[in-house]
Amino acid sequence: MEKIDWGNLGFQYRNMPYRFVAHFKNGNWQAGEIQEKNELTIGEASTALHYGQQCFEGLKAYRRKDGGIQLFRPDQNAQRLNKSAQRLLMPEVPEAMFIDAVKSVVKANQEFVPPYGYGATLYIRPLLIGVGNLLGVQPAEEYLFVVFCSPVGAYFKDGLKPANFIVTDYDRAAPVGTGSSKVGGNYGGSLQPHLEAVEAGFADCIYLDPATHTKIEEVGAANFFGITKNNEFVTPLSDSILPSITKYSLLYLAKERLGMPTFEEDVRIDDLGRFKEAGACGTAAVITPIGGIQHKDDFHVFYSETEVGPVIRQLYDELVGIQFGDVEAPDGWIQEV
Incomplete structure (x- = not known):
């Protein structure tokens, strides 16, 4: 080799x-x-x-x-x-x-x-x-x-740097479908919207809920989270979202290590102004800060298109520090090989 x-x-x-x-x-x-x-x-x-x-x-x-x-x-x-x-x-x-x-x-x-x-x-x-x-x-x-x-290496080529995303009209999963399961069909259906997002100059697409197309569900193959102006950690709640292990780890760390209120709730695409920072998270992506989201004719910028926000930086350092053994992990999170 x-x-x-x-x-x-x-x-x-x-x-x-x-x-x-x-x-x-x-x-x-x-x-x-x-x-x-x-x-x-x-x-x-x-x-x-x-x-x-x-x-x-x-x-x-x-x-x-x-x-x-x-x-x-x-x-x-x-x-x-x-x-x-x-x-x-x-x-x-x-x-x-x-x-x-x-x-x-x-x-x-x-x-x-x-x-x-x-x-x-x-x-x-x-x-x-x-x-x-x-x-x-x-x-x-x-x-x-x-x-x-x-x-x-990093899933998104720029690593911990903000990336921009665009809302797609495609549905990732059907209501009461297999969206919460990690099955290949979910990903096969994502290839076309991902390609269209990249061709439009974005890192990936954002999927809205399949029933009403008013609420954020996932960011490509990752979960969405936002930090509100009141310093709350918020992530969407839906039966058609894949339950990300990274997301639930961040929910715990935000609450227990950073002292932040945490919520799983509806995140409406027309209410992005409530967030001062936003990110995508998953095993592959780890945490990718979201610089901005294009929705129809509106491009909403969160903290910055070029700089990582302070809360996301803190969450990233805590999570990655635990994963690489530099930060003490909660009980049961780490297994030796």
């Missing part, structure tokens, strides 16, 4: 030496194993290919200053994967199996966990798919659980 420039990774796939694969068959999970081949062989009539019976997760391994490696709240990823699996009638992956698989992949590829100080991480992708050959629309009888990884 070519020498890796840790300071210029970008967010892209790199073929690592090892991954974990386990097979669900005859009603039970078989013992999984570490494999070297980065290809899967599945039946042409697998439900994952035809009927979208698949879900996935994303989490990261972090290199500490002392050289150790740690995970950030992997139990939450395991629980969210299983909620997605329930929605698509797939077998749950036992939490212990999920975490052991993640740790085994990180250990096997530990030389590719970026060194401390670059802001880079080892991104980990657990994947659950329906396999076997079935023609009818029904749940598969067999499944594969796969965990692979790749070293990554």
Whole structure:
């Protein structure tokens, strides 16, 4: 493998030496194993290919200053994967199996966990798919659980710098649909609106609620949050939003570490003036400050299009400090590899 420039990774796939694969068959999970081949062989009539019976997760391994490696709240990823699996009638992956698989992949590829100080991480992708050959629309009888990884830099190329977004007319998810599940169909439908946003000169699009198109739901593949002029942390509440582990971590940190009132509530697109700062958050994006939002003919600027606001800076430093082991973590948030 070519020498890796840790300071210029970008967010892209790199073929690592090892991954974990386990097979669900005859009603039970078989013992999984570490494999070297980065290809899967599945039946042409697998439900994952035809009927979208698949879900996935994303989490990261972090290199500490002392050289150790740690995970950030992997139990939450395991629980969210299983909620997605329930929605698509797939077998749950036992939490212990999920975490052991993640740790085994990180250990096997530990030389590719970026060194401390670059802001880079080892991104980990657990994947659950329906396999076997079935023609009818029904749940598969067999499944594969796969965990692979790749070293990554910032999701948005400029890192912790404000980015601008545009409201799209497309819907990300349907009311009472799969919006709260991390399933591939949600992302397949986002490719066109994302492309149109980028072509218009924005980092990504903002989705409004599918029922009324009056309330912010998500920022591309990330969750929205805002800091009000009264210094409150506010994030949208909806059944069609993916429950971001990063967002709920920020809700906790804003309240317990920064002493801020926190709210999950409707965020109306015509009431952006209540916020002095705004951001997008997620495992991949971490925190991306929102410079401004284009909605129809109006372009609303929050703190600045070029500078990071003080509250978002403080939240970022607290969160990333915990993830890299520089700040004391709340109980149960960190697991050693």
